[in-house]
Amino acid sequence: MDNGYFALQVTPNVAICEPVIGQFFMLKPGEAIDPLLLRPFSFVDFIISPNDKYPNGLLMFLIGAVGKGTNILKRLAVGNRLSVIGPLGRGFPAVEDDENLLVVAGGIGIASVLGLTKVYHGVSLFYGIRTKEQIPDTEWFKYTEGNYHIASDDGSIGEKGSVLELLERYISQLRKSYSGKIKIYACGPHGMYKAMVRMNLDAEVHVSLETPMACGIGTCLGCAVETVNGLKVVCKDGPVFNLKDIIWDG
Amino acid sequence: MDNGYFALQVTPNVAICEPVIGQFFMLKPGEAIDPLLLRPFSFVDFIISPNDKYPNGLLMFLIGAVGKGTNILKRLAVGNRLSVIGPLGRGFPAVEDDENLLVVAGGIGIASVLGLTKVYHGVSLFYGIRTKEQIPDTEWFKYTEGNYHIASDDGSIGEKGSVLELLERYISQLRKSYSGKIKIYACGPHGMYKAMVRMNLDAEVHVSLETPMACGIGTCLGCAVETVNGLKVVCKDGPVFNLKDIIWDG
Amino acid sequence: MNLSVNIGGLGLKNPIVTASGTFGYGVEYAEFLDLNQIGAITVKGLSPHPAAGNPPGRIWETPCGMLNAIGLQNIGIDAFINDKLPDLRKYDTKIIANFFGDTIEEYVEAAAALSAADGIHALEMNISCPNKQAGWIAFGTDPALTEKVVAAARKATKLPLIVKLSPNVTSIADMAKAAVDGGADALSVINTITGMAIDIETRRPRLSNIVGGLSGPAIRPVAVRMVYQAAKAVKVPIIGMGGIMTGGDAIEFILAGASAVAVGTANFVNPAASVEVLQGIKEYMTRNRIDDINSLVGGVIC
């Protein structure tokens, strides 16, 4: 894959707990002390039941090479060792049968929510990207059973413009036939979330937040966000939050 | 090679000057800022005349993995890029036809002087190591035409004990038939040099010094050594010095 | 092999301490390591009343280090004593309560409240957080004020009193002397160095507090130097810290003059770092045939 995103497969050397979509792992890029800290990543998929090839299962990540740590991860070769801590944090809440789930991803945010399409087969996926080249394999969208909607900034794939407009149209269409609860599970840049707040969507929106992290387990208090219930740490109280609870600065 | 030493081949992307044995290159282990500084290494061999495979020639290093930087160099894969500066410093002086050259190496010091056996075909090599496992391919000693003498600390190869004793015996033997100038070109730990001073060898001894370096080009003044002619910088005034000029502390 | 050390009246089975603010309230790490193995746990800095700390934008990674401006967020002394201490008491390790106040009176209040609790073995007085206001910072940078606030806290506790020094000073020796004159039984050296980072795209500081404290391997040479200088200036034992990642790093601090060492930022990189540092110390001692860790303290040959 050479679209800025790359896939990383990790075979744990001890058994891991089954992760919930929206949870994450801390990965250490290399053995060096620079970069110093582990980096948080959601998983796109996993194999948890041991088999011959993967006695402790397999974790699959989709990563955007944006800086020092992610570029080191990109250059790892088969056989390299990594420090891994996880699964960590609280994932997306379970969706009830009478609820209608819509999944929204912006850019590399796809990595955190793609797993939802596997758990909730046939769920609608809304995916916004800058340009066609960025898109991971469309094979990845197979669990949506064709029920995916793409928007790109440059119109090179899907509709030109914001994926949130697609989402909004879809919801008003849906509302014609459905009056139950709509849940939106989203992962994307914070700007996308702020836009969602402004749109005042007729749905319960849960989003996965990204902040720099040090410990990943709630002890350093470095990844705090302001919520209506006071400061919360993204790594332990989140990373998934109800959008309405978050207080955005500026 | 898995004896603690490893070979590193560098194909320069610009033409380089022909180096003199005893000169060195500064290599940057990786692109990271930790380790920060380049590391100095002599070369064991080189191809300078361009050919199809190596348009800018080839540099060959023999390196002991002793710390952070050398271990990164050890893990480099084919195709990785390196920053290289060199050739730097002053190498071993030319040997006149009427002089008798003896080459002495202690441990990884072999890397700096092995090239002398190629330039001065059939020259005698004295090589001291800890144990058999450490020895690079004996193929490397081919230019000595069998004229090499090994001593190991544990007696697992060659004579048990100090290579300097072999050297001393060889010199007294040689002196029976030869009264001309004997030159010794040596590279090894500083302890070996101090022992050579104490032995007061009947020869002109030139040694290659190792000190931590920052710039490698004489500007930081970090690699200073005390000599009878005042402070000198190893990277520019050396690394090869006449042993009698060096003032050893302690 | 004797690993036990005495830090101003606080006996530790080994010289490994966790640094305040980098090990939560201790219990969170029970799933990553055997807490019984470490000499002491220093808990997150506590104040008489719960504190919210600084707004987000609290940490940022820098070359071989990190900046933090948590702003001393904590649950408050009462909640610590009621909710965390009972769990901590179950472990066979010493508990050091790191504390601070906004005024001398609050320091006294905090010291008294913590001393009354069961299961706290020593107090570490933080006068050196770089994320507080200028007035507060004087507690840790003006020797006269240091002596005054330490003396006040000294009267409020019978527990061993460890004073944690700021590296953001011209003379660590003078600060060490002031703390000892005030009645400190031991010193912790060093807290974080004040630093700053700016996002060149948004032009905003990476931390909401503008400046924060630099920790991690980047600061180790500065920390080793300050331990060396403080140890020459005073006779009380020193807990050395600042960028310790390995047993070898810890030995460096001990040779410089520290009687114990604290593992800080390394806990984030590896939650089991403290026991691995201990392991490294033991290996070094075995390799060098050292029977008693105390024989290494201040052993640098200058």
Added chain:
Amino acid sequence: MNLSVNIGGLGLKNPIVTASGTFGYGVEYAEFLDLNQIGAITVKGLSPHPAAGNPPGRIWETPCGMLNAIGLQNIGIDAFINDKLPDLRKYDTKIIANFFGDTIEEYVEAAAALSAADGIHALEMNISCPNKQAGWIAFGTDPALTEKVVAAARKATKLPLIVKLSPNVTSIADMAKAAVDGGADALSVINTITGMAIDIETRRPRLSNIVGGLSGPAIRPVAVRMVYQAAKAVKVPIIGMGGIMTGGDAIEFILAGASAVAVGTANFVNPAASVEVLQGIKEYMTRNRIDDINSLVGGVIC
């Protein structure tokens, strides 16, 4: 795109300066880069008489940084003027002579001797070397003495006088004010931070001088913070330095308040670092549509 800046009367074609002691006497780097491309070259610290510096054991690498205790070895002002300056004059770049003395009188002597030479465009006064004795160090850590020695040098030169501050102080703002009160036209912020490293096998300090100066990326957050604080305290222009490796790092210093930047340790890692930093600054300005570098100075949004 305007890159030219004015540093207290010293006009530079661009804000890139080389840091003293990391670029030799300048000419050594001519084979690695076009010296005409950089704003100014600051040469190795000069004293009235040649100085031998410290014994070997002068440098040691640390995490993302290095310690040095060269001890201000230099060929002396006369040899510099006679042997190096004629070569340097051939280049279209400004020459800043970094200087020091052991006494106030020597500072004055050095300033006067350098001012009399042809081809030196500004003086940088080093009162902040961490490898000197306690008494000397007071020049850079005691504000009253700083003001006094700067005032004395001020009278001895008509050239722009840049004073280089030590980071080993409680308040960089106070030091900046003292230097400006003494008559500094500009400030260099920062010199190295005092540090120490110990070889745990031999138990000896890595540096013969025991302590040395820490430089490189490790110290960048501290340097950025000090530039920010100094820039708020005084009105004179600042040359920012400490761990600059890239154009982005340089922009960080400029946003913090530096009018120019010096590239130091990076020259060892890459002899052409200074021109690459300049290139990076230009790219940043192009990308962000910035016409004049001066519009970025102190542009951090707090």
